[in-house]
Amino acid sequence: MNEEKKSENRGRGLYLILIFLLLGLNGWLFYNAFQNKEDRKKSAAQIEEARILYSQLEVQYSQAKQQLQDQVGDFSQKDSLIAVYEAELDAKRNEIATLLKTCNFFNGGVTTNQKKLDEVKEEVVSLEVDCSTYKAQLDELNAKYLALQEDFEELQILYEKEVSRSEGLTFSKDSILEIGGFVLSKDITITGVRKKGNGNDSEGQNAKHTDRLKICFDLLPNKLSAGKSQTFFVKIIGPTGKTLFNNTEGSGEFVNKEKPEDNLFSKAISVNYDGGDVESHCMYWEQDEEFKAGTYTVKIYHNGYLSSRSSFTLKKPVIEDLMSRIGD
Numbered sequence: 059m060n061e062e063k064k065s066e067n068r069g070r071g072l073y074l075i076l077i078f079l080l081l082g083l084n085g086w087l088f089y090n091a092f093q094n095k096e097d098r099k100k101s102a103a104q105i106e107e108a109r110i111l112y113s114q115l116e117v118q119y120s121q122a123k124q125q126l127q128d129q130v131g132d133f134s135q136k137d138s139l140i141a142v143y144e145a146e147l148d149a150k151r152n153e154i155a156t157l158l159k160t161c162n163f164f165n166g167g168v169t170t171n172q173k174k175l176d177e178v179k180e181e182v183v184s185l186e187v188d189c190s191t192y193k194a195q196l197d198e199l200n201a202k203y204l205a206l207q208e209d210f211e212e213l214q215i216l217y218e219k220e221v222s223r224s225e226g227l228t229f230s231k232d233s234i235l236e237i238g239g240f241v242l243s244k245d246i247t248i249t250g251v252r253k254k255g256n257g258n259d260s261e262g263q264n265a266k267h268t269d270r271l272k273i274c275f276d277l278l279p280n281k282l283s284a285g286k287s288q289t290f291f292v293k294i295i296g297p298t299g300k301t302l303f304n305n306t307e308g309s310g311e312f313v314n315k316e317k318p319e320d321n322l323f324s325k326a327i328s329v330n331y332d333g334g335d336v337e338s339h340c341m342y343w344e345q346d347e348e349f350k351a352g353t354y355t356v357k358i359y360h361n362g363y364l365s366s367r368s369s370f371t372l373k374k375p376v377i378e379d380l381m382s383r384i385g386d
Contacts, residue, residue: 100168108158111178115158118182119151122189129196136199143192150188154181239283241331241360243290246275246368248356250349251342265351265372273356274340275366277331284333291323291359294343297352304345315362323359 126140126147157178161171249261250268261272273292291312294302301322303309311321327341351374357367 100172107175108161108178111175111182112155112158115151115154115182115185118186118189119147122147122185122192125189125193126196129200132200133203136196136203139196139199143196146188147185147192150181150185154178154185157181237361237363239280239361240363241280241283241288241290241333241365242278243275243358243360243366244278246273246356246358246366248273248354248368248370250372263371263373265349265374268349268372269344271343271349271354272340273343274338275358277329277337277339279335280331280333282333283331286331286333287328288331288360289326289328290365292325292327292341292343293322293357293359294324295355295357297350297354302343302345304343306346307344312359313362314359316364 123144126144130137130140157174161174249272250263250265251270251272252260252262252267253269254260260267262268271294273294296302302324303322304324307325309322309324310326312323312326314321325341325343327339329337329339331337349372351372353369353371355367355369358365
């Protein structure tokens with residue numbers, strides 16, 4: 059009887075132990091299932107967080123890169139600094155991207171992954187700070203460059219003013235030399251000349267018997283121009299009031315400083331001017347058409363100024379003149 063009770067008690071103890079073991083196993087299985095579910099939730103949240111961080115990284119990187127590119131080309135010193143910043147930016151972005159790739163979201167390691175994500179957050183913040191630093195340094199460099207540019211523009215304005223003033227002084231100096239070296243002439247004589255078969259010329263004032271004009275004038279002394287070749291522009295104005303012009307004789311334009319619009323000359327003559335005493339010089343004027351009767355005016359210019367002037371008249375032949383008088 060006692061043996062049977064002992065055997066029954068042992069059986070109950072084993073059942074109780076088995077029940078407790080089963081309960082413990084169920085609890086442990088429930089705990090693991092719950093824990094795995096929580097880990098999966100955390101892993102899913104970490105994956106989403108990693109996606110957001112990577113998106114922020116790419117946006118921040120692209121914006122910073124574009125801001126640096128927009129400032130390229132202003133001056134070489136800034137371009138060199140931008141190249142350094144771009145290299146640092148690329149290295150930092152690649153470092154963060156590599157750190158994100160090392161996260162293993164599908165084989166556990168939730169705690170390790172979270173540490174890496176926290177590190178990525180810090181690096182992204184650090185990258186943002188670096189970008190702000192780049193911008194501040196470039197802004198400072200731009201400000202210095204603008205200040206230097208303003209100083210350069212002021213110096214350029216001063217330089218241009220000095221050049222203008224210098225040119226003005228040079229012009230004034232040249233004007234003084236030109237006026238001081240101006241050579242006066244006097245006693246202009248104009249004669250009609252006719253060529254003869256024997257080689258001799260006859261002079262007179264008959265228009266019909268005139269083949270060319272002989273113009274002579276005296277040059278007064280001027281020590282400032284002495285010993286230099288001097289050019290005189292001779293303007294011959296015909297009876298019609300127009301300047302006689304002949305390309306064969308070298309007619310052209312000169313700088314008339316008294317009347318710029320009146321710049322035609324008939325012939326230029328260059329002389330070796332001694333400048334010590336009165337000098338006499340002569341020139342001839344020929345033209346294709348016949349010389350008309352009437353008053354001719356000769357003006358001589360030197361250094362752009364009128365040196366002297368004179369007039370003369372070529373007359374009609376006696377019979378032609380008499381007939382014209384009778385007709386009048």
